[in-house]
Amino acid sequence: MIFTPFKINGKEFKNRLIMSALNTGFVIDNEFSDKVSEFYKKRAKGGAAAITTICAVNKEGSFNNMPFNGEGFDVFCNKMSNMLKEYECKHIVQLFHYGSGSTFQGEKREEFIPKNMSVEDIKHIVESFKKAAEISVENGADALEIEAGKGFLLSEFISPITNDRDDQYGDSFDNRVNIVFNVMKSVREAVGAEIPVILSVSGAQMTEGGYTVSDMVKLCEKAEKEGLINAVKVSGGWYNSKVPCETYFVPFETIGAISDSIKRNLNIPVITEGRLNSVTMGEKMIENTMTDFLAIGKSFLADYDIAIKILEKKTYNVCQGCNKCIESIMRGEELYCSYNPEAGFEYIENTHRRIATAKKIVVVGGGPAGMMAAKKSAERGYKTILITNESRLGGQLNMAGLPPKKDDIFKFIENLENDLKALDVNIVYDTFADFEKIKSYEPYFVVLAMGSVPVVPDVFKDKKYILAKDVFFGSNKVIENIKRGKTVIIGGGSLGLELAEFINDKCCICDENIDVLSKYTDIPLSDMYKKPDITIIEKLPILGFELNSTRETVINGLLNNDVKMFTDTEVIEVKENSIVLSNDKEIEYDNIIIATGSEPVSSTIAEELMNERISYSIIGDSDYVRDAEKALKDGFELFLRMFIA
Numbered sequence: 001m002i003f004t005p006f007k008i009n010g011k012e013f014k015n016r017l018i019m020s021a022l023n024t025g026f027v028i029d030n031e032f033s034d035k036v037s038e039f040y041k042k043r044a045k046g047g048a049a050a051i052t053t054i055c056a057v058n059k060e061g062s063f064n065n066m067p068f069n070g071e072g073f074d075v076f077c078n079k080m081s082n083m084l085k086e087y088e089c090k091h092i093v094q095l096f097h098y099g100s101g102s103t104f105q106g107e108k109r110e111e112f113i114p115k116n117m118s119v120e121d122i123k124h125i126v127e128s129f130k131k132a133a134e135i136s137v138e139n140g141a142d143a144l145e146i147e148a149g150k151g152f153l154l155s156e157f158i159s160p161i162t163n164d165r166d167d168q169y170g171d172s173f174d175n176r177v178n179i180v181f182n183v184m185k186s187v188r189e190a191v192g193a194e195i196p197v198i199l200s201v202s203g204a205q206m207t208e209g210g211y212t213v214s215d216m217v218k219l220c221e222k223a224e225k226e227g228l229i230n231a232v233k234v235s236g237g238w239y240n241s242k243v244p245c246e247t248y249f250v251p252f253e254t255i256g257a258i259s260d261s262i263k264r265n266l267n268i269p270v271i272t273e274g275r276l277n278s279v280t281m282g283e284k285m286i287e288n289t290m291t292d293f294l295a296i297g298k299s300f301l302a303d304y305d306i307a308i309k310i311l312e313k314k315t316y317n318v319c320q321g322c323n324k325c326i327e328s329i330m331r332g333e334e335l336y337c338s339y340n341p342e343a344g345f346e347y348i349e350n351t352h353r354r355i356a357t358a359k360k361i362v363v364v365g366g367g368p369a370g371m372m373a374a375k376k377s378a379e380r381g382y383k384t385i386l387i388t389n390e391s392r393l394g395g396q397l398n399m400a401g402l403p404p405k406k407d408d409i410f411k412f413i414e415n416l417e418n419d420l421k422a423l424d425v426n427i428v429y430d431t432f433a434d435f436e437k438i439k440s441y442e443p444y445f446v447v448l449a450m451g452s453v454p455v456v457p458d459v460f461k462d463k464k465y466i467l468a469k470d471v472f473f474g475s476n477k478v479i480e481n482i483k484r485g486k487t488v489i490i491g492g493g494s495l496g497l498e499l500a501e502f503i504n505d506k507c508c509i510c511d512e513n514i515d516v517l518s519k520y521t522d523i524p525l526s527d528m529y530k531k532p533d534i535t536i537i538e539k540l541p542i543l544g545f546e547l548n549s550t551r552e553t554v555i556n557g558l559l560n561n562d563v564k565m566f567t568d569t570e571v572i573e574v575k576e577n578s579i580v581l582s583n584d585k586e587i588e589y590d591n592i593i594i595a596t597g598s599e600p601v602s603s604t605i606a607e608e609l610m611n612e613r614i615s616y617s618i619i620g621d622s623d624y625v626r627d628a629e630k631a632l633k634d635g636f637e638l639f640l641r642m643f644i645a
């Protein structure tokens with residue numbers, strides 16, 4: 001059903017996949033640059049029925065280099081509409097105002113107390129929405145979307161948390177949505193009845209004391225009845241909700257259920273947006289009349305061909321919900337995708353045409369850096385050989401996919417492996433690549449991506465410990481020991497925290513099973529809820545510092561499972577059954593797990609290649625240790641810079 005056309009206000013969309021509004025951070029002064037054009041062209045070519053681009057209704061309402069209604073916007077919008085038309089892709093312009101966050105971004109935003117707008121300010125903003133609507137339609141927009149959710153300006157009025165006014169725009173719900181109705185009326189007045197107008201709402205604020213699904217039903221029902229809108233787009237909570245809506249913690253099903261509750265009360269089409277990483281689920285929702293369209297943001301970043309690949313039933317690159325793209329935008333940087341380093345660089349890719357050459361490139365290492373380098377090498381046309389000493393590809397990603405809810409990482413590995421096979425990369429498994437082996441392929445260039453090995457702090461040398469990877473990949477016996485005894489994890493970075501999540505997941509019986517077991521067996525409830533005894537020791541003042549926006553949720557999950565955590569703490573002495581900490585505490589243990597970090601694999605290959613005058617590059621953890629996403633970027637960037645005659 002995803003590929004059956006559907007209409008909004010009489011305008012036909014060729015399928016049900018709409019690309020959501022994404023601020024890219026690279027539209028500078030409304031310029032329709034090659035970078036912008038290629039970014040959107042790829043996604044239009046990739047099969048989207050419509051692409052949503054942004055128009056901040058004035059400069060103040062924009063943030064981080066987004067298009068805004070000011071000098072040059074008419075040309076920008078016109079060029080975008082015309083380009084999208086070439087691919088039968090409709091152009092939806094989102095009318096946007098960032099609200100209080102436009103002045104203060106990042107960490108400062110938490111401390112910032114916005115001032116109340118005057119009634120004159122509000123009238124001015126409503127007028128700005130109207131003008132932005134007019135100019136967008138004059139310049140080819142097929143439809144308009146009024147952004148009234150996610151924590152941006154209009155939703156800040158709707159929320160009782162952020163709106164403390166006591167005039168006609170505050171206090172009661174009817175007053176708080178006044179500005180939204182004023183905007184919808186002025187937009188409709190400006191563009192007439194023919195143009196589809198979509199109202200974009202967060203189905204619920206998903207924050208205690210915030211607005212609810214019933215509130216949004218009321219708003220949408222009234223707007224529909226008054227003929228102000230032709231469709232509603234429903235997403236999850238705000239971008240700063242306590243529930244991190246954009247991440248892997250909130251599945252599409254959750255947002256689907258919210259949007260279904262709203263759709264039941266409406267007669268106009270509904271578009272569901274947020275975390276669509278399973279097409280099967282999206283398809284089912286359309287079939288079951290729970291939604292009419294699927295709006296996809298991040299998955300279009302992770303794979304610009306996603307729509308075509310779904311149509312052709314091919315594997316596609318799944319968005320991992322890691323939130324790194326949003327974090328980069330919020331920091332005021334350009335958008336990037338951890339799992340698709342090509343996003344934003346499509347324009348450069350176009351200038352790196354495939355060349356006809358018999359030159360061979362040998363990539364040593366089948367982890368993220370090696371796989372990405374091999375893909376890019378083969379795409380350029382080099383005969384590419386990838387040698388790995390393991391029986392499967394993926395390297396450290398195979399470990400990253402094991403903690404709860406992170407199994408989409410295995411789809412990423414599978415997809416990348418399929419790409420390599422389709423590009424005829426010769427993958428040599430289970431083979432140790434020493435210098436002689438590499439030389440036997442007569443390489444023109446060698447990429448060393450051999451990864452890293454765990455580092456064990458000196459105080460644990462000659463003591464009994466387990467490495468984190470041996471718990472992840474270990475036998476049931478390892479987990480059994482952990483279940484029974486007291487476990488101390490040394491290292492509270494992302495590895496240590498995710499290891500604790502993994503252990504908890506292995507040790508606890510899920511709630512549905514508890515229902516059945518307590519009804520039909522005599523297993524005591526205390527046994528079913530028996531949580532493993534875990535303590536995490538971190539020497540830095542912060543836990544999981546690399547996790548950023550998912551950090552709080554991970555830590556709260558561990559606290560709920562009674563995991564004890566110490567920061568700013570080092571291990572001073574390891575005794576037979578206890579460890580002494582720098583905070584003067586002594587804690588007992590049965591198992592010690594080392595999750596402290598890694599160092600590059602040591603190897604003489606580089607030196608040997610140099611002696612034989614064979615060119616090489618060292619990338620990923622082999623160069624210096626970093627996370628998997630940076631390793632992928634390394635593999636990608638190497639071939640951005642590579643010109644071999």
Ligand SMILES: Cc1cc2nc3c(=O)[nH]c(=O)nc-3n(C[C@H](O)[C@H](O)[C@H](O)COP(=O)(O)O)c2cc1C
Nearest residue numbers: 020021022023273274275276296297298325326329
């Ligand atoms: C990098 C990035 C930039 C975004 N910028 C905007 C924006 O300017 N306006 C907006 O309404 N939503 C914005 N969003 C939110 C998306 O439109 C979408 O609602 C959200 O990503 C959830 O959908 P998804 O999981 O399919 O990406 C942005 C999201 C990302 C990842």
Ligand code: SF4
Nearest residue numbers: 319320322323325338
């Ligand atoms: S950076 Fe992460 S969340 Fe963003 S699109 Fe890429 S995989 Fe998805």
